Amino acid sequence: MLIFLKTLLLTLGILNLIIRKQFERRYKITHQNKVKIVAPVRERMLYLLVMFAFVVPDLLWVFSSWLIFAQIPMPTWVNIIGVFLGFFSLYFFYQTHQQQGDNWSGTLEIKQNHQLVTKGIYQYIRHPMYASFLLNSFVRILITANWMTMLPSFLAIVIMCFIRIPSEEKMMLETFGEDYHQYMQKSKRLIPFVL
Numbered sequence: 001m002l003i004f005l006k007t008l009l010l011t012l013g014i015l016n017l018i019i020r021k022q023f024e025r026r027y028k029i030t031h032q033n034k035v036k037i038v039a040p041v042r043e044r045m046l047y048l049l050v051m052f053a054f055v056v057p058d059l060l061w062v063f064s065s066w067l068i069f070a071q072i073p074m075p076t077w078v079n080i081i082g083v084f085l086g087f088f089s090l091y092f093f094y095q096t097h098q099q100q101g102d103n104w105s106g107t108l109e110i111k112q113n114h115q116l117v118t119k120g121i122y123q124y125i126r127h128p129m130y131a132s133f134l135l136n137s138f139v140r141i142l143i144t145a146n147w148m149t150m151l152p153s154f155l156a157i158v159i160m161c162f163i164r165i166p167s168e169e170k171m172m173l174e175t176f177g178e179d180y181h182q183y184m185q186k187s188k189r190l191i192p193f194v195l
């Protein structure tokens with residue numbers, strides 16, 4: 001069972017990177033016509049922080065016994081639910097990129113023909129991609145029964161959300177004005193109808 005869970009965790013991580021790479025390739029074409037960039041160095045650092053906070057604990061859990069101190073008792077059915085939620089969060093992550101289309105970027109920027117997306121998942125929440133990161137972080141503890149596989153990524157996402165969301169919304173308000181203001185009235189930030 002442990003080998004099965006380790007293989008699945010690695011598979012989820014690799015699929016995540018493949019999805020990201022695919023959209024980064026598309027971004028290489030669209031980013032040439034950007035008209036505004038916000039705090040690129042800070043944004044790059046946040047991106048790296050999140051990346052490390054996900055990848056390093058996963059690799060330690062799979063390939064070493066360093067994180068054994070953080071192992072907690074958990075029934076197998078919870079691990080299985082974690083695996084299903086893991087694939088769901090991956091699909092959710094893919095959908096957010098897909099629905100953002102050419103407007104997507106890994107850091108904060110506005111492109112020449114930037115379109116405000118307010119449909120699909122975006123009709124309910126303004127930051128579904130960050131919500132998918134939070135879900136992705138949470139499912140780790142269900143799959144591994146080890147709180148150290150969740151804590152660093154969870155903290156990194158919370159830090160990222162606190163720093164990035166206000167800057168991103170300010171940038172979007174400056175760009176789209178009343179349209180974004182109205183969109184803010186109709187949607188929540190991270191959890192539909194709640195927050």
Ligand code: SAH
Nearest residue numbers: 103105107108109115116117127128129130
């Ligand atoms: N915060 C969003 C998008 C993350 S990608 C999410 O969590 O899904 C970051 C880029 O998306 C930003 O540079 C911004 O230009 C763009 N963006 C954010 N919200 C957008 C929206 N509703 N429509 C179009 N572009 C958006």
